[in-house]
Amino acid sequence: MKVAVVTVGDELLAGRTTNTNAAWLCEQLDDRGVDVERVTTVPDRVGDIARVVNEYRAEYDAVIVTGGLGPTHDDLTMEGVAAALGRSLEEHDDALAWLETNGYTRDDLATGTADLPAGARALHNETGVAPGAVLEDVYVLPGVPSEMKAMFETVASEFTGTPTYREAVVADEPESALLDRIADLRERYDISVGSYPGESVRIELTGTDEATVAEAAAWLREQVESP
Structure with a gap:
């Protein structure tokens, strides 16, 4: 909808x-x-x-x-x-x-x-x-x-639709330095990815399959520097 x-x-x-x-x-x-x-x-x-x-x-x-x-x-x-x-x-x-x-x-x-x-x-x-x-x-x-x-x-x-699931990963790196890993993430998993810079970079993962979103978030946390 x-x-x-x-x-x-x-x-x-x-x-x-x-x-x-x-x-x-x-x-x-x-x-x-x-x-x-x-x-x-x-x-x-x-x-x-x-x-x-x-x-x-x-x-x-x-x-x-x-x-x-x-x-x-x-x-x-x-x-x-x-x-x-x-x-x-x-x-x-x-x-x-x-x-x-x-x-x-x-x-x-x-x-x-x-x-x-x-x-x-x-x-x-x-x-x-x-x-x-x-x-x-x-x-x-x-x-x-x-x-x-x-x-x-x-x-x-x-108002109804397909439920979506979200997880956020916070990276203590410049957003520009994360581009290759975000591209890799998109290739590996059927999810949407948004990145929001501030003091750290919050990367938000969204998808319609809860397990896929959780797996993608776990993979990304292993790839980035945490605050």
């Missing part, structure tokens, strides 16, 4: 808010064996949201959009997603009924709180107010991290 993550918010692009939602979602999806192939941040503009969502849903199995939900002037994500799929926004009976069951009345809710794209499945917000939605292969989640995490858990089982 291949997925794109779209985060929405002018504050993300201005650097006023750190994009922790994207990192958390990528980690959760990766743990489920799902390949995240795009992470994109777009401003609070309907046209930008619609264009990116429409492009990505044609390329990937699912698109997760987070941020910009609610009834305020800059909460435009639902409108953008509706535009991408050629739907109208309308008051969602299930979303409204859930909110009323959980202590809200129509008078409590700002106009548009329960408006979702026509035909969407509502995702209820256990820790906030604004509902999310699933429309075909597009999942729309809140931007507040606690709300996003709780809502994602309700649909996490819909």
Whole structure:
């Protein structure tokens, strides 16, 4: 399963808010064996949201959009997603009924709180107010991290793939000096290899067979100088 993550918010692009939602979602999806192939941040503009969502849903199995939900002037994500799929926004009976069951009345809710794209499945917000939605292969989640995490858990089982296994080997050598051994490693084992320099070099081995990854890590540890 291949997925794109779209985060929405002018504050993300201005650097006023750190994009922790994207990192958390990528980690959760990766743990489920799902390949995240795009992470994109777009401003609070309907046209930008619609264009990116429409492009990505044609390329990937699912698109997760987070941020910009609610009834305020800059909460435009639902409108953008509706535009991408050629739907109208309308008051969602299930979303409204859930909110009323959980202590809200129509008078409590700002106009548009329960408006979702026509035909969407509502995702209820256990820790906030604004509902999310699933429309075909597009999942729309809140931007507040606690709300996003709780809502994602309700649909996490819909994201599946081949589990991957990882091991890290730390080498106390310059990265350039390790190139021949990394090339040898790739020839010997059916794994992916990434190297990340710092005070030492962390070499990360990834594969779909746990035994192969463990064997490759053991071989590499014998070939490099440890810190």
